[in-house]
Amino acid sequence: MTDERTTSPDAPEAIAPRPERPAISPARQRIWPGLPYPLGATWDGTGVNVAVFSLHAEKIELCLFDSSGRHETDRLVLPEYTNEVWHGYFPDLRPGQRYGLRVSGPYAPRQGHRFNSHKLLLDPYAAHLVGRLEWNDAVYGYTIGHRLGDLSFDMRDSAPFMPKCVVTDTAFTWSDDSPLRRPWPETVIYETHVRGFTKLHPNMPEALRGTFAGLATPDVVQHLRDLGVTAVELLPVHTFVDEAPLVHRGLVNYWGYNTLGFFAPEPRYLSDGGIAEFKTMVKVLHDAGIEVILDVVYNHTAEGNRLGPTLSFRGIDNASYYRLDPNDQSRYVDFTGCGNTFNLHQPRVLQLVMDSLRYWVEKMHVDGFRFDLATTLAREMDGSFNRYSSFLDVVRQDPVLSRVKLIAEPWDIGPNGYQLGSFPPGWAEWNDRYRDTVRRFWKGEPGTVAELASRITGSSDIFDLRGRRPWASINFVTAHDGFTLADLVSFDHKHNLANGEDNRDGTDQNHSWNCDTEGETEDPNILALRARQQRNILATLLLSQGTPMLLAGDEFGRSAAGNNNAYCQDNELSWLDWSEIGAEGEALHAFVRRLLRLRSEHVVFRRGRFFLGKPTPGTKVKDITWLRPDRAEKTREDWEVTYSRCLSFVISGEPGRYHLTATGIAEPDDTFLVIMNATEDTIDYTLPEFDSTHAWHPILDTFHPGGTAEARDIAPGAVTPVAPHSLQVFVRRNETDPPPQF
Numbered sequence: 116m117t118d119e120r121t122t123s124p125d126a127p128e129a130i131a132p133r134p135e136r137p138a139i140s141p142a143r144q145r146i147w148p149g150l151p152y153p154l155g156a157t158w159d160g161t162g163v164n165v166a167v168f169s170l171h172a173e174k175i176e177l178c179l180f181d182s183s184g185r186h187e188t189d190r191l192v193l194p195e196y197t198n199e200v201w202h203g204y205f206p207d208l209r210p211g212q213r214y215g216l217r218v219s220g221p222y223a224p225r226q227g228h229r230f231n232s233h234k235l236l237l238d239p240y241a242a243h244l245v246g247r248l249e250w251n252d253a254v255y256g257y258t259i260g261h262r263l264g265d266l267s268f269d270m271r272d273s274a275p276f277m278p279k280c281v282v283t284d285t286a287f288t289w290s291d292d293s294p295l296r297r298p299w300p301e302t303v304i305y306e307t308h309v310r311g312f313t314k315l316h317p318n319m320p321e322a323l324r325g326t327f328a329g330l331a332t333p334d335v336v337q338h339l340r341d342l343g344v345t346a347v348e349l350l351p352v353h354t355f356v357d358e359a360p361l362v363h364r365g366l367v368n369y370w371g372y373n374t375l376g377f378f379a380p381e382p383r384y385l386s387d388g389g390i391a392e393f394k395t396m397v398k399v400l401h402d403a404g405i406e407v408i409l410d411v412v413y414n415h416t417a418e419g420n421r422l423g424p425t426l427s428f429r430g431i432d433n434a435s436y437y438r439l440d441p442n443d444q445s446r447y448v449d450f451t452g453c454g455n456t457f458n459l460h461q462p463r464v465l466q467l468v469m470d471s472l473r474y475w476v477e478k479m480h481v482d483g484f485r486f487d488l489a490t491t492l493a494r495e496m497d498g499s500f501n502r503y504s505s506f507l508d509v510v511r512q513d514p515v516l517s518r519v520k521l522i523a524e525p526w527d528i529g530p531n532g533y534q535l536g537s538f539p540p541g542w543a544e545w546n547d548r549y550r551d552t553v554r555r556f557w558k559g560e561p562g563t564v565a566e567l568a569s570r571i572t573g574s575s576d577i578f579d580l581r582g583r584r585p586w587a588s589i590n591f592v593t594a595h596d597g598f599t600l601a602d603l604v605s606f607d608h609k610h611n612l613a614n615g616e617d618n619r620d621g622t623d624q625n626h627s628w629n630c631d632t633e634g635e636t637e638d639p640n641i642l643a644l645r646a647r648q649q650r651n652i653l654a655t656l657l658l659s660q661g662t663p664m665l666l667a668g669d670e671f672g673r674s675a676a677g678n679n680n681a682y683c684q685d686n687e688l689s690w691l692d693w694s695e696i697g698a699e700g701e702a703l704h705a706f707v708r709r710l711l712r713l714r715s716e717h718v719v720f721r722r723g724r725f726f727l728g729k730p731t732p733g734t735k736v737k738d739i740t741w742l743r744p745d746r747a748e749k750t751r752e753d754w755e756v757t758y759s760r761c762l763s764f765v766i767s768g769e770p771g772r773y774h775l776t777a778t779g780i781a782e783p784d785d786t787f788l789v790i791m792n793a794t795e796d797t798i799d800y801t802l803p804e805f806d807s808t809h810a811w812h813p814i815l816d817t818f819h820p821g822g823t824a825e826a827r828d829i830a831p832g833a834v835t836p837v838a839p840h841s842l843q844v845f846v847r848r849n850e851t852d853p854p855p856q857f
Contacts, residue, residue, distance in 0.1 A: 146192075146204070147206065151197040154167065164205075165193060167193065170463075172201065172432060173221075176191060176216065179212060182213065190217065214279065227439045231256040233272055236430045244279065249276040253272065255424050287391055295406050300584075303711060305348065305665050307348070308350045309327060309384045310690075311691060315693055315694065316329065316335065327352075327384050327385065330400070339400075342711065347400065348485055351487075353411065367683060371412075372453075406483065413486065414451050419453070420446075423454055436457065437457065450488075450494060451528065465506060476515050477515060481519075485523075490533075492504070507539055520543070536577040540581045543662060546577070549591065551624075557651050559628070559840075561758045561760055573585030573659075584725070587661075589661070589664055590664065601649065606633060609677060609679040610634075610678055611678050630648065646703070647841060658710070709822070719768050719786075723774070731769055738773070740803075744800045746801040766787050788811060792838070797837065799837075802834075810829060810830055811845040811847055812847075813835075815842070824857075
């Protein structure tokens with residue numbers, strides 16, 4: 116094999132071979148052969164077994180550092196190589212030891228190899244990291260500015276600028292903690308950011324703000340419980356890196372979609388520096404009945420494209436860990452837009468991902484995962500998406516992972532990357548068609564009513580196959596990526612100048628409506644309309660079939676000043692400001708709480724089966740009936756009216772033989788009427804008549820502040836006005852029944 120350190124097809128002249136490093140005299144460390152498993156540095160109560168996969172390396176050294184992490188004290192060669200794993204056992208090492216790796220092998224980028232033992236590397240299985248990456252030219256495997264670019268070879272030591280791995284004792288007293296396994300139909304997800312959620316919280320010590328410990332404080336947990344959510348979905352908490360261009364602009368990767376360590380929690384989220392803090396957070400949330408879902412990024416790593424740094428995988432075995440361009444192996448296949456694609460076709464790389472997932476379930480007790488750019492994980496070697504790919508198959512049969520919540524972001528930027536509805540049974544998927552349809556309807560776009568009917572009833576046109584259920588649709592209108600809810604009704608255009616990219620970043624397809632004034636205003640009529648639009652969207656979301664997901668802060672009306680791509684804004688633009696919620700925010704918060712209580716108490720809004728649009732088996736009543744304003748049932752011609760901007764329907768509470776619990780018990784409920792009016796006009800609706808013994812009782816009217824409706828019974832057949840840009844909900848009740856509460 117050609118060594119491009121000394122010759123290269125593009126080299127005008129030979130590159131001098133690297134000199135030998137000054138030797139570090141070994142301490143009196145005993146080294147035994149050890150075992151090739153488990154991978155990583157594992158404390159067994161007596162010593163530490165170290166095992167590192169590398170198919171193409173020629174030597175691997177364990178580098179030890181003092182407690183400061185600044186001074187390298189030992190370099191110890193792993194003495195054995197078994198089944199593609201370098202390994203050794205160190206009986207004198209203890210938990211708390213700082214360490215890294217140096218890996219020797221060919222530096223031949225055109226053949227896919229980028230070994231450089233001058234670069235300190237992170238153990239892919241490290242459960243704890245300390246320190247942060249400092250952007251210095253020494254962290255690159257090639258010499259920045261050299262005429263040969265990445266074909267050159269850099270001999271500077273990167274250790275002073277690298278985080279360090281820590282040997283970790285993962286023991287923890289979980290007491291009686293166990294998986295909550297909350298059923299999907301009962302799940303309400305709350306997407307939040309560890310740092311941004313508590314950074315400005317006034318009722319916690321400064322040291323805990325922005326940390327896992329902050330999320331476990333009583334005030335925060337009480338807020339989540341009172342709101343009525345059942346799961347928090349945390350933006351990436353795996354150790355990640357702030358990209359060099361961001362750092363040079365004085366910014367950071369706030370969202371964290373730039374993973375470097377798949378086992379280690381992000382150090383900046385640890386208030387006391389120990390990973391037990393994460394476990395304590397999980398246990399506290401579990402005690403409150405709240406599940407923990409992690410947003411995970413296994414599609415690419417922080418090492419970027421061929422000109423990126425050498426931090427871990429690239430230096431351990433570039434040709435194994437990454438998908439390389441078969442026509443030029445110095446370059447990477449990139450389905451992610453982030454410079455590289457993790458190679459899940461390599462068995463040991465797939466093993467790493469599976470080991471990481473199981474670690475977070477078994478050792479850290481998390482309840483599920485949302486997979487960023489999940490389409491990439493299921494691509495075959497030819498680049499095509501395959502719902503029976505190795506990754507999806509192995510997850511499906513895994514006895515641990517097949518029982519937790521699995522959520523796909525069903526797209527990437529590669530060919531045919533949009534795969535909504537294509538993931539296997541057992542998976543839920545982010546449904547962006549739900550997001551866009553609800554936005555467009557309440558914006559007042561014509562031609563959206565028919566699709567809205569499909570979206571709010573679980574998107575059966577997308578998910579009703581292979582035994583999938585309505586919960587497979589993760590319904591959301593806002594998420595970390597895009598406008599907040601308050602900005603969705605306040606801005607027609609993105610305002611991302613703070614990101615330093617001349618407003619070029621972030622999508623232009625927001626389907627937003629500023630209510631006729633861009634940004635801040637003091638006009639009371641516009642403010643009232645914006646508040647009403649927020650209530651409309653939230654009521655639609657939380658009363659739809661499927662699994663709802665709320666963005667943290669939307670319950671208070673948080674604004675990001677029109678920035679729809681605040682990925683690099685670790686500041687007040689992204690943080691939830693608890694001290695400035697105000698009366699309007701508190702009213703919206705109360706409205707969301709009532710909506711979630713309504714959803715929790717009434718199973719008709721979270722059925723486990725798709726609606727049939729015909730009589731429920733065992734009854735003579737349709738499970739859902741779509742109505743015109745004159746109470747007549749919609750015809751095919753009615754659905755084809757493209758200018759319509761209102762929708763009404765009745766959901767029957769009759770369970771029949773169709774809506775049963777797992778043990779065969781019928782789940783009856785009340786019958787509800789929902790009316791949505793996205794026009795500028797008041798529309799008179801004739802209330803449907805089923806029999807003379809039941810009246811319609813209004814329980815929700817978004818036209819009014821707080822969403823309250825006048826407490827009165829309305830006879831079937833009566834006409835009731837529905838105000839512009841508003842949503843009303845009625846419950847059918849017998850006169851002898853107590854008035855419903857909302």
